[in-house]
Amino acid sequence: MRESRESILRRLRANRPQAAAAPPVYRHSTGWNRERRIGEFTERMQAVRGEVHRLGRGQWVDWINREMPTRGLHRALVGSSAIGRRFAAGAAKEIELNRYDRTIESWKAQLFHDIDFGITGSLAGLAESGSLVLWPDAEEPRLLSLVPPLHIVLLEAERLFENFAQLIDVQRWTDGMPTNALLISGPSKTADIEQTLAYGIHGPKALITLILE
Amino acid sequence: MPKPASVYYFGTCLVDLLYPKAGLAGMQLIRREGIEVIYPDGQTCCGQPAFNAGYRDEALGVARSLLTCFPRDIPLVVPSGSCGGMIRQHWPELFAGQPEESRVRALAGRTYELTEFLVDVLRISLNDLGEPMKVAIHTSCSARREMGVADRIESLIAQLDKVEVVTQERREECCGFGGSFAVKQADLSGAMVRDKTDALHATGAARVISQDCGCLMNIGGALEKQESSLETQHIAEFLLERSS
Amino acid sequence: MNQTAAFHRRIDEALRNDQLRQNFRSALSGIQSRREAQFPDDAQLQALREQSRQVRANALIKQPELLEQLEEKLLANGIRVHWAETPEQANATIHGLLKAAHARLVVKGKSMVSEETGLNHYLEQRGIEVVESDLGEFIIQLAGEAPSHIVAPAIHKNRREVAELLHKHYPEIPYTEDIDQLTQSARQILREKFAQADAGISGVNFMVAETGTLCLVENEGNGRLSTTTPRLHIAITGIEKVVEKLSDVPPLLEILTKSATGQAITTYFNMISRPRQPDELDGPEAVHLVLLDNGRSRIRVDEELLDTLRCIRCGSCINYCPVYVQLGGHAYGTVYPGPIGIALEPQRIGLDQVGSLTSACTLCGACGQVCPVEIPLPRLINRLRAEAVDARRTTSSLIGRGSLRKPNEAGLWKLWRLLYSHPRLYRLFSFAATRLRRLTPRRLGGWTDYRSAPMPARQSLRELAREEGFPHA
Numbered sequence: 041m042r043e044s045r046e047s048i049l050r051r052l053r054a055n056r057p058q059a060a061a062a063p064p065v066y067r068h069s070t071g072w073n074r075e076r077r078i079g080e081f082t083e084r085m086q087a088v089r090g091e092v093h094r095l096g097r098g099q100w101v102d103w104i105n106r107e108m109p110t111r112g113l114h115r116a117l118v119g120s121s122a123i124g125r126r127f128a129a130g131a132a133k134e135i136e137l138n139r140y141d142r143t144i145e146s147w148k149a150q151l152f153h154d155i156d157f158g159i160t161g162s163l164a165g166l167a168e169s170g171s172l173v174l175w176p177d178a179e180e181p182r183l184l185s186l187v188p189p190l191h192i193v194l195l196e197a198e199r200l201f202e203n204f205a206q207l208i209d210v211q212r213w214t215d216g217m218p219t220n221a222l223l224i225s226g227p228s229k230t231a232d233i234e235q236t237l238a239y240g241i242h243g244p245k246a247l248i249t250l251i252l253e
Numbered sequence: 254m255p256k257p258a259s260v261y262y263f264g265t266c267l268v269d270l271l272y273p274k275a276g277l278a279g280m281q282l283i284r285r286e287g288i289e290v291i292y293p294d295g296q297t298c299c300g301q302p303a304f305n306a307g308y309r310d311e312a313l314g315v316a317r318s319l320l321t322c323f324p325r326d327i328p329l330v331v332p333s334g335s336c337g338g339m340i341r342q343h344w345p346e347l348f349a350g351q352p353e354e355s356r357v358r359a360l361a362g363r364t365y366e367l368t369e370f371l372v373d374v375l376r377i378s379l380n381d382l383g384e385p386m387k388v389a390i391h392t393s394c395s396a397r398r399e400m401g402v403a404d405r406i407e408s409l410i411a412q413l414d415k416v417e418v419v420t421q422e423r424r425e426e427c428c429g430f431g432g433s434f435a436v437k438q439a440d441l442s443g444a445m446v447r448d449k450t451d452a453l454h455a456t457g458a459a460r461v462i463s464q465d466c467g468c469l470m471n472i473g474g475a476l477e478k479q480e481s482s483l484e485t486q487h488i489a490e491f492l493l494e495r496s497s
Numbered sequence: 498m499n500q501t502a503a504f505h506r507r508i509d510e511a512l513r514n515d516q517l518r519q520n521f522r523s524a525l526s527g528i529q530s531r532r533e534a535q536f537p538d539d540a541q542l543q544a545l546r547e548q549s550r551q552v553r554a555n556a557l558i559k560q561p562e563l564l565e566q567l568e569e570k571l572l573a574n575g576i577r578v579h580w581a582e583t584p585e586q587a588n589a590t591i592h593g594l595l596k597a598a599h600a601r602l603v604v605k606g607k608s609m610v611s612e613e614t615g616l617n618h619y620l621e622q623r624g625i626e627v628v629e630s631d632l633g634e635f636i637i638q639l640a641g642e643a644p645s646h647i648v649a650p651a652i653h654k655n656r657r658e659v660a661e662l663l664h665k666h667y668p669e670i671p672y673t674e675d676i677d678q679l680t681q682s683a684r685q686i687l688r689e690k691f692a693q694a695d696a697g698i699s700g701v702n703f704m705v706a707e708t709g710t711l712c713l714v715e716n717e718g719n720g721r722l723s724t725t726t727p728r729l730h731i732a733i734t735g736i737e738k739v740v741e742k743l744s745d746v747p748p749l750l751e752i753l754t755k756s757a758t759g760q761a762i763t764t765y766f767n768m769i770s771r772p773r774q775p776d777e778l779d780g781p782e783a784v785h786l787v788l789l790d791n792g793r794s795r796i797r798v799d800e801e802l803l804d805t806l807r808c809i810r811c812g813s814c815i816n817y818c819p820v821y822v823q824l825g826g827h828a829y830g831t832v833y834p835g836p837i838g839i840a841l842e843p844q845r846i847g848l849d850q851v852g853s854l855t856s857a858c859t860l861c862g863a864c865g866q867v868c869p870v871e872i873p874l875p876r877l878i879n880r881l882r883a884e885a886v887d888a889r890r891t892t893s894s895l896i897g898r899g900s901l902r903k904p905n906e907a908g909l910w911k912l913w914r915l916l917y918s919h920p921r922l923y924r925l926f927s928f929a930a931t932r933l934r935r936l937t938p939r940r941l942g943g944w945t946d947y948r949s950a951p952m953p954a955r956q957s958l959r960e961l962a963r964e965e966g967f968p969h970a
Contacts, residue, residue, distance in 0.1 A: 052564070057803055063551035144778060183725055186725065204751075208744060217709075220767070223765065230717050233680070238677050239677075239680075242687065243765070270930055273958035280962060280965070298917045305882070306886075308887070399862060433856075446947060448823075
């Protein structure tokens with residue numbers, strides 16, 4: 041291994057192609073105001089079958105309590121984050137509350153089979169591509185947004201940025217990356233059979249964004 | 254650039270032997286605009302067949318011979334996108350490091366594909382004298398992508414008010430000629446030209462017009478083999494025939 | 498030299514398979530129009546291409562330093578890095594890691610580099626079950642085939658073929674040709690595998706040296722599942738995938754998804770910088786990166802051929818290739834098909850290993866025009882043709898230079914040069930050809946299988962020009 045490393049690097053160092061100027065930083069601003077960003081985000085998310093609702097900051101628990109049972113979905117999964125605690129405190133009695141509070145190995149089968157929807161927050165949204173940005177952590181683990189068939193994401197309206205380049209820049213991501221950072225732009229999909237779009241192949245079959253204002 | 258008094262004309266090897274009337278029509282169109290068209294006697298080929306087959310020494314030998322035909326600092330007009338593209342884009346590469354390199358670069362800078370010259374330099378204006386007709390345009394890949402002049406043939410034909418242009422499906426797709434490709438990959442080339450002629454037939458056009466005789470030889474040859482009534486014609490002949 | 502003969506045999510087969518050609522024609526037309534819808538403004542597209550080209554070119558220039566920086570950052574983040582010069586080394590490394598972890602079942606995300614190394618076969622021979630989890634890869638794994646396209650591996654199959662395949666392997670699932678139902682069946686089958694897998698193997702789209710981050714682009718979520726659910730994650734990729742900065746990623750991501758599938762962005766963009774941390778509840782406890790050279794450092798030696806390494810594997814060149822649409826990917830007989838395959842494979846494995854692969858191109862330029870990082874593919878293919886027939890040409894590090902040179906063909910070109918570089922000789926020839934035009938052969942090899950034979954005119958243009966009074970000097 042060591043030898044391979046050295047010989048690869050030696051070959052690469054032996055030849056230095058003619059230097060070119062470093063590329064300019066990619067930055068393009070749309071200048072969209074908040075309302076426009078919400079509109080663009082919503083339009084793009086809906087175009088890939090993502091559901092978007094605008095709610096008052098204090099309404100989301102009730103919304104989920106009301107909406108999920110009407111869709112036949114009862115088994116909720118939350119993390120130990122503030123969002124998870126808040127939902128746990130306010131969950132209706134029709135909702136079966138599950139907490140993601142132990143390592144995955146101890147309850148993998150249950151996670152894969154016995155959960156209807158997971159609820160997470162988000163670090164940001166991107167208007168130009170219709171994306172949610174998540175930095176999963178101990179309080180909202182990675183599989184919480186991936187394994188349940190429905191993923192509900194809360195997005196603070198003021199955290200809606202223009203695009204990825206702007207986000208990286210403004211939030212200074214280079215100062216330290218998390219274990220896992222994600223851009224999620226719709227429910228899971230595939231076009232591997234006859235280039236025909238089909239939703240819900242491996243990840244969530246549905247994605248609901250609740251924009252909180 | 255302003256209209257020059259004289260131009261060189263490189264007829265190309267294919268036109269010289271197989272489509273001389275197309276070549277002559279191009280010369281007549283330019284002369285009609287009051288410009289002297291010089292057809293240097295020693296011209297043969299730009300070297301493209303060998304260049305594209307990988308035989309660069311042979312291509313260079315032939316290109317070098319052709320280069321001597323164009324000593325004066327006047328534009329060079331070529332009634333073919335691929336031969337024009339060869340001189341403009343590939344000669345500088347082929348002659349890199351050779352004593353003629355700077356001359357070649359200068360020549361490349363004043364080389365024009367015919368329709369490009371008619372539109373950009375002569376700003377030719379055409380008066381349609383022909384009967385109403387439906388045509389399809391097949392722009393060669395080299396005119397489109399190597400020389401970037403696909404819209405010139407379209408704008409020339411658009412001046413002919415009795416000509417209706419119909420667009421083939423997948424109009425940017427290669428007809429499958431590709432020089433030695435048509436020989437080395439004959440079946441593949443045959444399948445490609447079949448798709449192209451099918452698309453052209455579907456337009457209902459009476460004639461296919463192109464700025465490249467390579468494509469015309471391929472498409473026209475296939476149509477003839479299929480006993481189709483769809484005709485093919487080089488843009489220069491078409492313009493000369495219909496306009497004054 | 499039976500690579501050339503074998504290549505022609507595969508071409509024949511492909512051309513005779515009308516169903517296959519129809520599948521490709523309809524799939525590619527769809528991808529083309531979706532891509533074009535993503536780039537309504539040509540000026541913006543060209544600016545993004547130029548930016549992307551510069552990002553990739555810059556990364557290749559600084560490649561050794563960036564790889565060291567990447568390694569250092571990854572190690573600091575807790576990701577182990579393994580270097581492999583050859584496919585065999587990469588496979589052995591991965592097998593070693595799996596064996597040490599007692600892994601019996603591996604779920605895999607899409608990776609063309611693992612196709613280069615033949616990883617699945619290698620692991621299966623050693624008793625490890627490997628399950629491809631990308632739907633397209635899963636389909637062709639069931640069929641026992643290789644990918645026919647680098648982005649859409651099962652593009653050559655229609656729904657009926659997929660339905661039959663699934664039914665054959667999973668007879669308990671009711672037969673259906675409904676794409677949504679087929680997709681749901683695959684979901685059920687593969688979910689069990691994800692839940693049970695001991696390890697996940699994935700490819701990588703970009704590696705960021707500045708932060709030590711592995712980026713994966715996907716729609717299905719199988720990439721995320723493969724890299725999150727099992728205890729062990731092994732990523733494999735080529736050394737050229739490194740970029741310098743995190744700010745290099747947004748333009749590449751944008752142009753990659755728009756070019757590859759005509760999407761503004763894919764469903765998931767997954768950035769991995771660490772294994773599971775002590776307080777975290779999921780994610781792999783160990784993450785390894787296998788960096789494969791396999792000819793890449795050799796390609797980089799040549800200032801012109803180096804451009805090949807800018808490729809971000811979007812498959813656009815393939816989607817627009819008028820030859821690929823006739824043949825599909827398998828006919829090429831290489832890991833990477835289409836224009837990028839014609840340019841890359843002879844460099845990667847040797848001009849003498851690919852038969853007449855470079856001849857399967859009309860140099861129409863469609864590939865170069867759509868390439869998101871402006872790789873001059875036709876120019877590279879032309880260069881490789883030259884290298885294949887002339888070993889003296891350059892001092893490049895290509896393997897198998899001159900291997901396609903045939904004395905009779907070379908002799909013909911010499912004759913051609915003699916004729917066309919001596920105007921008087923040429924005039925004699927053209928006089929004879931026009932005057933004896935009726936003697937032109939009616940059959941000219943394969944040309945006349947599909948077309949009539951061209952016939953010289955009565956007089957050459959040179960003669961007509963003189964008659965019409967055009968000056969000749």
